[in-house]
Each structure stands twice: as structure tokens, then as C-alpha cells.
Amino acid sequence: MAVDRALETKYRIAETAMALFLEQGYESVTVEAVADASRVSRRTVFRHFDGKDELAFPDHSARLDLLSRNLVAPSGGRTAVDVVIAATEAVLLDFLSRPELVLRRYRLTRLVPELRRREVLEHERYVAMTRAYLRDHLPADSPPFLPMALAALIDAMHRSALGDFARSDGTTDAFAELKDGMEWIHRTLAADPATGSPLLLAVLPDTAAVRQSLSALRAEAKDLL
Incomplete structure (x- = not known):
């Protein structure tokens, strides 16, 4: 199909561009060089990408569409949080x-x-x-900060799983890690606020030592919740 060929051309241009950027340096590579190496015209490159800085992101527009489709699909009785979690899982698989x-x-x-x-x-x-989505679909009596807090928390699980996958050169099971994180969110939301302990949120530097400490802490927390 023509659409499939166009999509493959887009990805081929992007992959060629990223290879050139890594080999020669981003500043040294021109759009013309990318077009030549991809065996397409400069016009074809700009048909798929608005500029040089988009060449590394051939998939983001389609993935936003995927997220949107998952959010607007019938919920089937799921909670708003479950809808966002399922949509986030679909995005990671993509x-x-x-x-x-x-x-x-x-x-x-x-x-x-x-x-x-x-x-x-x-x-x-x-x-x-x-x-x-959470702002529009959470219960009306939810605290005003909750949509932002939940969106950030769900996103943090996604970024952690994908980041670990990239840092490990693709050796970790990113989807299993994401599922563990989402299960932690479920357990946290299900806890009785009258008897449960308060949550502690922290912003930490992304270093190997911090990641190792957080992994150990996550294992301990899993037994506590």
C-alpha cells in the first residue's frame, strides 16, 4: 500500500539521519546529506519532516494519535486511571x-x-x-491537584521503564517493569487513607547510584503495600 511505503520511507530517512548524526556529529550533517544517503530528494525529506530537529522523531505524531485513540475509546466500565494506564501501556508497546x-x-x-x-x-x-483526560473523567469531588499528580506518576513509571531499557541497551523487560509500576499505583490508590501511611514524593538526580538505591527501595516497598 502507498501509505505503508510512505511510512517506511519516513523511517528509513530518520534511521539514516540518526546514523549520520552519530557518525559525523549533528551540526556537521545537512538535510541534503541525509537526502543523498537515503536516496531521496530534499523535497521528500521535507514532505515527512518539518525540520532537521524532527528527523530523530519519526514516530511521535503517530504515537500521539495512538494515545488519543486509546483515551477516547469506550471505557468499558474502567476507571479513568485504568484507561490512562492501558493507553500508556499501548504507547510503550509501540x-x-x-x-x-x-x-x-x-x-x-x-x-x-x-x-x-x-x-x-x-x-x-x-x-x-x-x-x-484525567481532569475531565475523574470523579467531580476529586482534589484539583489529582489529575496532574496522577498523570505525572503514571508518566514516571513509563519513563522509568523505557529509560532502563535504553540504558541497558535493550536487555531489560520494559513492559514487565511498567506493569509492576502500574500495579504499585493500583495498590497505592486502593490503600485506605485513614489507616495508610502518607506518600513521600521526591525529585532525585538520575545517576547509577540513585537508580540502584531506588531499585532496592522499590523491592522493599512492594512487600509493604
């Missing part, structure tokens, strides 16, 4: 369908600040969609 793209982009965004900033902006669009 990421993992092209693991080499995930790994190559991870390496690239750690080397090129411009692409890292673009990644953060793209990511915020996901969070904004889930936050808006």
Missing part, C-alpha cells in the same frame, strides 16, 4: 516495536542538547493529553 530506533535515539539525545530539548517538548505533549 515504542518497543522498533527497539533499535529507541536505542539509537537515546544515544543521540544524550549527545545533542537540541534534540534532548525537542524530546522533552514532545514528551510534554503526552503528559498534557493524559492530564486533560
Whole structure:
């Protein structure tokens, strides 16, 4: 089909561009060089991408559409949180369908600040969609901070699983890690606030030592909840 061929062309251009960026440096590679290496015209590159900084993100628009479709689908009696969790799981599976793209982009965004900033902006669009859904579908008497807090928490589980996958060069089971995180959210939300302990939220640096400590803490917390 023509649509499939166009999509494969888009991914081929993106993969070629990222390979060139890693080999020659982002600033040194021109759109013309990407077009030549991809064996397409410059016009074809710009038919698929608005600019050079989009070349590392061929999948984000389609993935936002995937998230949107999952959020607007009939809930089937599920809670708003369960709908967002299921949508987030679908998004992660879509990421993992092209693991080499995930790994190559991870390496690239750690080397090129411009692409890292673009990644953060793209990511915020996901969070904004889930936050808006929760704001519109949580019970009317929910605290006003809850949509933002839950969207951030669910997103943190997703980013942790995908980040661990990328840092391990694709050796971790990202989906299993995400499922564990979502189960922790379920247990936390099900706890009786009158008898349960208060939650402690913290912002920590993303270092190997912190990740190791958090892994140990998560194992301990799993037994407590």
C-alpha cells in the first residue's frame, strides 16, 4: 500500500539521519546529506519532516494519535486511571516495536542538547493529553491537584521503564517493569487513607547510584503495600 511505503520511507530517512548524526556529529550533517544517503530528494525529506530537529522523531505524531485513540475509546466500565494506564501501556508497546530506533535515539539525545530539548517538548505533549483526560473523567469531588499528580506518576513509571531499557541497551523487560509500576499505583490508590501511611514524593538526580538505591527501595516497598 502507498501509505505503508510512505511510512517506511519516513523511517528509513530518520534511521539514516540518526546514523549520520552519530557518525559525523549533528551540526556537521545537512538535510541534503541525509537526502543523498537515503536516496531521496530534499523535497521528500521535507514532505515527512518539518525540520532537521524532527528527523530523530519519526514516530511521535503517530504515537500521539495512538494515545488519543486509546483515551477516547469506550471505557468499558474502567476507571479513568485504568484507561490512562492501558493507553500508556499501548504507547510503550509501540515504542518497543522498533527497539533499535529507541536505542539509537537515546544515544543521540544524550549527545545533542537540541534534540534532548525537542524530546522533552514532545514528551510534554503526552503528559498534557493524559492530564486533560484525567481532569475531565475523574470523579467531580476529586482534589484539583489529582489529575496532574496522577498523570505525572503514571508518566514516571513509563519513563522509568523505557529509560532502563535504553540504558541497558535493550536487555531489560520494559513492559514487565511498567506493569509492576502500574500495579504499585493500583495498590497505592486502593490503600485506605485513614489507616495508610502518607506518600513521600521526591525529585532525585538520575545517576547509577540513585537508580540502584531506588531499585532496592522499590523491592522493599512492594512487600509493604
